[in-house]
Amino acid sequence: MNTIPLHKLRAGEKATVVSLKATDSMHRRFLDLGLIEGTSITCLMTGAGGTLSAYLIRNAVIAIRKKDADNIEIITE
């Protein structure tokens, strides 16, 4: 399966989460937000000033840092 890390998703593109490789506290944070395998995620804006990008996750706009987005493998639709 050709997966890419989340931070490669560009503004306006939609994808599905394949796996999460995050560390302990980040992993729990993602679970709290409902980010699990199979969740649909859309990129809204990328990197203002550098590291934060905003994504649409289950109807909420969440900004995630590039290094954390690196730990989420997705497949684009």
Add this chain to the structure above:
Amino acid sequence: MYTTKTCDKKTALSGDRHFKNAASRPRLELESRDALKTIAIAGNPNVGKSTIFNRLTGLKQHTGNWPGKTVALADGVTAISGESFRVVDIPGTYSLMANSAEEEVARDYICFDNPDCVMVVTDATCLERNLNLVLQIGEITPNLVVCVNLLDEAKRKNISIDLERLSERLCVPVIGTSARRGAGLDRLLKAASVKIEEESNKYINIRYPKVVETAIKSVSAQLPDLKSHKVSKRWIALKLIEGEETLLHTIEDKLSIYLSDHTLENAVISARERIKSAYPTVEINDIIVRSIVLMAEDISGEVAVSSDSYKSFDRKADRILTSKRFGIPVMLLLLLLVLWITINGANVPSQMLSSGLSHVENGFRSLLVFWNTPDTLISLLVDGVARTLFWVISVMLPPMAIFFPLFTLLEDLGYLPRVAYNLDHCFERSKTCGKQALTMCMGLGCNAAGVSGCRIIDSPRERLVAMITNTFVPCNGRFPAMIAISSIFFSATVGLFQSALSAGILLLIISTGVLITLLVSRLLSETILKGIPSAFTLELPPYRKPDILRVLWRSTVDRTLFVLGRAITVAAPAGLVIWVMANVTIGDISLLAYSAGFLEPLGQIMGLDGYILMAFILGFPANEIVVPLILMSYASTGSMLEAGSISELSSLLTQNGWTKVTALCFLTFSLVHFPCSTTCLTIKKESGSLKWTAVSFLVPTILGILLCMLVAFVARLFT
């Protein structure tokens, strides 16, 4: 809204662990309000829980903390149809998996303290995520009522919720509300009271994968009867399998269920093994969370209908407000605009207050003369106390009463998270998180509010850094002084242009403060508060149209009362103290001159003088009295001069040796010095530690002294 209840949070600084050894923690028991049934209010942060709590309890509430913990507790009384209930506001959490002290408190209270009813408040615009908590709570207690709040917001975003269907799926009462408007609260309370009467024992059943379900059954069979504790066997079995340390201890304490009991232990171990072999790559906790998330997704898919999730207005606005090119410039412009309105808008009220109050002063003086009061006493009361009080009211109050409401408007609008979004990059470099940008903004209004707002930062280490550096952003008790001094010494123009220039200078000062915040944060993160940056995500909530008039009115009134109160309790006594110090002599020298003389050498190196330092020291209770104190010290009788006369102010200062260098150093020290007493108290409360409060006091002070010395040295080279 971030600036709500007070919060005391004990910070454990060994790495980033939140919990100490479970055995050393006291039990969680609240004093019972006898005979009253209890309703607990739970929910995600920012869903309007506090609004509902406040509306239900009105003034009949009190805040404190959960016994044995330093997490905020608000509790009060409400009534419907003649029956009274106790209402407890549980900390806002996204789930009950106990990843933080708040979640632990919430979970333990709901599970082991048996509130008669739990009201879960959810956000209609974001139902799916909120359902996570609802489902988790529904597994723990059958006495559940769901409140779908912010229906007015949902309507604006074209989101509609089928409340009846939701109620069918969850098998609990669901009431829709718009708490901000007070709509639906009666029905909510009624539903809660009916639920309490019912005494149901039907829990929400979350469907886990088959192997987990069989595991739960097998462990459950080994458990004693728990009906008397009003706890669900299924839930306890599930938690035993999950094996979270702190909860295991609490289960032992409260229910006397011991994992050391062999049959139970074996059942749990074999249950875990079976699950592990069916799902070798996934943690048990993850399997459970996944089932909850999927069920929430399923229910909300059926029940919530929306046309456009990220509303196009929000999308367009954010494209500008958070863009690489325009984000920060727009931010600066917005701040400049707010400052300009504050400065300009304050002029007329200041004049009016000043002339009005001088009439009052004359009247007061005549009255005292009429009563044959001795001259010294008249001087003390009128020139000392009354004048200081009136000066503070006419000069300091208008800018504060204008800035705060404007700021609250921006906050209510939802703009502040966008600021955090734009600045996160800088904060990441300082090894802290973007939420510090938010607390910094709150500090612009009032440093104490900024410090208590730091509870939105999860990591204890980063929270401390944010608290210690909050004072580098000038609160609006310092603005008027900065504006006055900078306009006297640095801008020669008059009229409308002058206020634009003043606003510009103030913006420059604030930006310097931000820069210092970033640098000191980095320094702290490398030295005494070493640690790794925490898991950081930032939610950008939808823009909300604030009820403009209502916010402006309430905020202005609140702020005015607050400043007036502080003026009476702090400024008036300070005026008294200075008058006494100026007029009581030891030998030939007044107390004031004596102490100023003592501080003079330090003052000189800092580019200031002894009187200015004295004023800062006496200004510890409130920043707004520093300038009045300086002025009073210079007027040789320790009496205040009339407010509003900028030229008199200017000549008084220059007569006493003030130059541009002095002004510059004054601005520097005003920006970087110890926090005011209210802020210090708040830091003590939030951090629970005298040590860190001392650090918060010393770091800005020492830095301020050093900076002033530097500025004085360099500036003198140029003059």
